[in-house]
Amino acid sequence: MRMKALSKKEVIDVENGEKLGVLGRADLIIDPDSGMIKSLVILNQGLIGFGAARKELTIDWHQIKTIGDETILLKKQ
Numbered sequence: 001m002r003m004k005a006l007s008k009k010e011v012i013d014v015e016n017g018e019k020l021g022v023l024g025r026a027d028l029i030i031d032p033d034s035g036m037i038k039s040l041v042i043l044n045q046g047l048i049g050f051g052a053a054r055k056e057l058t059i060d061w062h063q064i065k066t067i068g069d070e071t072i073l074l075k076k077q
Helices: none
Strands: 010-015 019-022 026-030 037-044 055-060 064-067 071-074
Touching: 019 037, 037 071
Parallel strands: 010 071
Antiparallel strands: 010 019, 026 037, 037 055, 064 071
16 A cells, blocks of 8 residues: 555544544654554644644554555554
8 A cells, every 4th residue: 555545544543433633644654674664653733734733643553453445443552
């Protein structure tokens, strides 16, 4: 899967149904030794980049339970 395919997906915590954000602006952290994805960083901003303060959320890759057509389901620990 390409990063572009992830960009419109909404991230939801399966424990409580909380919407954590949309991956419109996200980064991957990759282990340089193994090449494996370690974590996903979601950058959320206010409307059109204005308003609410910017919020950054880091999700460990092992927390992701499934990646669907429109959502990514994870279990925060």
